[in-house]
Amino acid sequence: MLLWPAATVYHDTAWAMHVWTRLRQTHRAAPDSADDATNRALIPYLPREGPIGFSVASVGARPSADQLRIEQFLQYSLAPRLLVLSTNQAFVLEYVAPDASVSLAHDPTFALVASSGDRLRLFRRVRR
């Protein structure tokens, strides 16, 4: 009888092995490690601690599960800085979603400091 649940364990393991093998064949890091490295590439431009603004350049008022994941993973990558969903900070990180029509890049009160990857930009407030 144990072979029934054990078969699921085997399938889960085989899938994890498959993904691992594909990552090694393509010489790529795990997706989360790549995202973490992208996010942490901005650390030299950020203060050591304190709040950092965060905004998603996207359509739609409600944050989707994807946006929540992006925000929480950024918080994980940039800890102990505190990510706050606001543009009213000295430094603001902007995640540019594929459907973005507006961005802080068009806002004269912000200046681009650095960008990392295709989607992540760091802005500094230049005037109130």
Added chain:
Amino acid sequence: MTIGTVAACLPLVAALLFARVLERDWRGWGVALPAALGAMAGLSSVVFWLLLVAPIESRAHLVAIDATAWMGLTMVLAWRAFVRGASLRADRDSAPVPMSGVRRVPVGVWLAATLALALAAVALVRVAASAATLPHGEWDAWAMWNARARAIAIGYPSAWRPVVHAMPHPDYPLLLPVLIARFWIDLGRETVAVPIAVAAAFGAATVVLAACSVGRRHGAARGWLTAAILLASPAFLTAAVSQYADVPLAFYWLAAFVACDQAMRSRRPIWWAAVGLSLTLAAWTKDEGIAMLLLAVVTLGVCMGGSRASGRMARVAWFAAGALPAVVAVASFRYLMPGPSYLFSHLSFADVIARVRSLARWRTVAEAMGGEIWLGGAARIGILPITAVVAVALGRPRHWPSAGVVAAVCVAGMLAIDAGVYLLLSPNLVWHLSTSVDRVIVQLTPAAVWTLLTLAGPSPHATT
């Protein structure tokens, strides 16, 4: 070797000595060593938490004070182990010499051991593959536990508290984040190897503890079978490699019941301290641990009601002594970093009444929890119904082991509490069930398997 490396390793040394204090016979180390490792891992989190909130302004001082505290504890445990070792040698000198000869290992033991070792090999591959593909763990692992660990490790001494408090679910206790942060601060670098190793160690310790405890009571075949059953659980393995706190929580609950069994069988009071420590470390791991602590205290109180008052007081004193460190940690965390609970923050009496009256909610909760108990991550049938079938096939026990009864009452009570929480408190029931019911059942799975296989009839190869 730096003082940080020494500090990181000292709880391991203390665990070896504590295992020696718990169990004088090397054959009992299968139970004592994982129990001691878990206890010292949890205690290292408790001590480090108290140092984190103490007015220490430098990282070097923090590491030095932590190392000093662990050296002191290690010396105390070494003294206790040395005294026990001396008494053991005296016992051994006076003990009759066992007859020599080769014992035949029964076929059942070979079969169960082969199955367990094959599943252990698969589990090992899964751990390695998941470490490579999910080094930061699943969503809740990095968002809840590892993010807090990073904030503590990088933000010490000043920046970590507001960040940890502002993270999602600020009421979640900190055993796992502080344990991981302690390693990172001691080693002087932050590496994903630490949370991966911590998760794998708790998973392995859970399997070994359950198997060796059942094996000691009912013989090697049933011990190996226990290991095979737990290793065949898809949900348990997934939770372990995902770096969730549910497997450490499951470990501490199991360790509490195993320690209770040891305390009742060996009549050595130090095991009652292990019961108290394990139950309170569970409360320092996740909020569910507080409910189980209260449930276990009431159940133990009822079970001990008929014993002599002097013996009862001694057991209570040992239990309280074991419980004290983690109780201080939980109480200081609640006092220093009070955070709103997701379940209680928007609750009104009218909501509760409406939810109780909703038959649809009752049915949704029963279907979700019943389905998870039946499947446990498997496609057709999970390990819990299979274990129940095995337990029924093994028959009724000659004597009802008291610790098994305590565990059965606590596991059933905890299931009822979980169902009640979903039913009464959850504001978004379907989402809440879909994201957590698998983990709620995983928390109870090792204790449930251990309970069923401990309570079921004796094996013909029983050892005492």
